Amino acid sequence: MMGGLPGFLALDWNGTVVPWFGEPPFAGALEFVRGLQAAGVHVCVVSHAEPSQIEADVNRVGFKADEICGTGNKGGEFDRLQQHWGNGLAIGDTAMDLRAAVRAGMPFLQARLEGQPMMEMAHGCINDWAEAPLILRSMAGIFTSA
Ligand SMILES: [Mg+2]
Secondary structure: OOOOOOOEEEEOOEOOOEOOOOOOOOOOHHHHHHHHHHOOOEEEEEEOOOHHHHHHHHHHOOOOOOEEEEOOOHHHHHHHHHHHHOOEEEEEOOHHHHHHHHHHOOOEEEEOOOOOOOOOOOOEEEOOHHHHHHHHHHOHHHHOOO
């Protein structure tokens, strides 16, 4: 793994990559996550949706996720991913996403693509996916293992 990058990204879907199932992705979202994959980051889409539903929508937009996980327990998946891939980053748009990340001890970036109020415990927020590479670079110290 390259220094300063997370070992994995736990990526929410609805409200984060797309507004909702069936809708076009937010500008720049897929470019960003594909760039992370190219740099060796394991990208797992983690959604509260039914597995078949989330898989269908990820396929619809042409994203080749390394892993897709439809679960009622994101925190449990975050724990599992950390055991496999080391330090990770979670990105999501809801307080439930944030709580799961906090419980798993993972940094969290809040997706605020539609101007949602900022969550206090987030490490940062993504108002525009074009800003995401810069935000991630500013977090490099978090992912550099001692
Ligand atoms: Mg969401």
